[in-house]
Amino acid sequence: MTRPLRADAARNRRLLLAAAADEFAERGLDASVADIARRAGIGKGTVFRHFATxxxxxxxxxxxxxxxxxxxxxxxxxxxxxxxxxxxxxxxxxxxxxxxxxxxxxxxxxxxxxxxxxxxxxxxxxxxxxxxxxxxxxxxxxxxxxxxxxxxxxxxxxxxxxxxxxxxxxxxxxxxxxxxxxxxxxxxxxxx
CATH class of the missing domain: 1.10.357.10 (Tetracycline Repressor, domain 2)
Known part of the structure; x- marks a missing residue:
């Protein structure tokens, strides 16, 4: 059973998905994880904690x-x-x-x-x-x-x-x- 995310983790995930969507819309599939993390205002490591790839x-x-x-x-x-x-x-x-x-x-x-x-x-x-x-x-x-x-x-x-x-x-x-x-x-x- 999947546990619900903590409030801060859920917020980071929402920020990350929105930032990634914006970055992909602007740059296509070549958008980098580093640019996505920067846009979301989170560290690159946080991206990989949520998504392995x-x-x-x-x-x-x-x-x-x-x-x-x-x-x-x-x-x-x-x-x-x-x-x-x-x-x-x-x-x-x-x-x-x-x-x-x-x-x-x-x-x-x-x-x-x-x-x-x-x-x-x-x-x-x-x-x-x-x-x-x-x-x-x-x-x-x-x-x-x-x-x-x-x-x-x-x-x-x-x-x-x-x-x-x-x-x-x-x-x-x-x-x-x-x-x-x-x-x-x-x-x-x-x-x-």
Missing amino acids: KEDLIAAIVLDRVEGLIAAGRRLTDAPDPGAALLEFMTVAAEQRQQRDLTFLHAANAGNAEVARVHGRLVETVDALVGRARGHGAIRADVTGTDVFLLMCAPNHVAEQVPGAPPDLWRRYLAILFDGLRPEGAHPLPAA
Whole structure:
């Protein structure tokens, strides 16, 4: 059984994950552990007390982000309006990416068993939200959890293609995307 971290250790871990996310966002996978420790205001040894390798640190960032999405999704699973809940979840996912795009870190953890397990839980959460929204007629009957999972990054990706775009342009594309999920005026989709 894992013991909970002491308050100072938990604070150091939070600082470390935030600093590492910022450093990786700015410098990519070449960011050094020394620079991450300096940014977090902790010693390099503290980094290695929490994470034996840089790969473990990257996995922890990915797990932290995915766990945050799972928590948001689970909180919304029993919302009275399943369509609004799905839109709120997609908004949370887009906002998280808007804050700091670290999608490249997921590829760095492709073989990590813990990341794969948590990724599976995220897929289950998205499936549950989509199933409820579909069951209540809020989205078209032929939309799957996989469809929504794959579309979650689309609003940010589209907005990134517009030089000098306002920071909240992704909201426009999320609205267009979500309207496309609605059953009104929908045409049958090609094969899944």
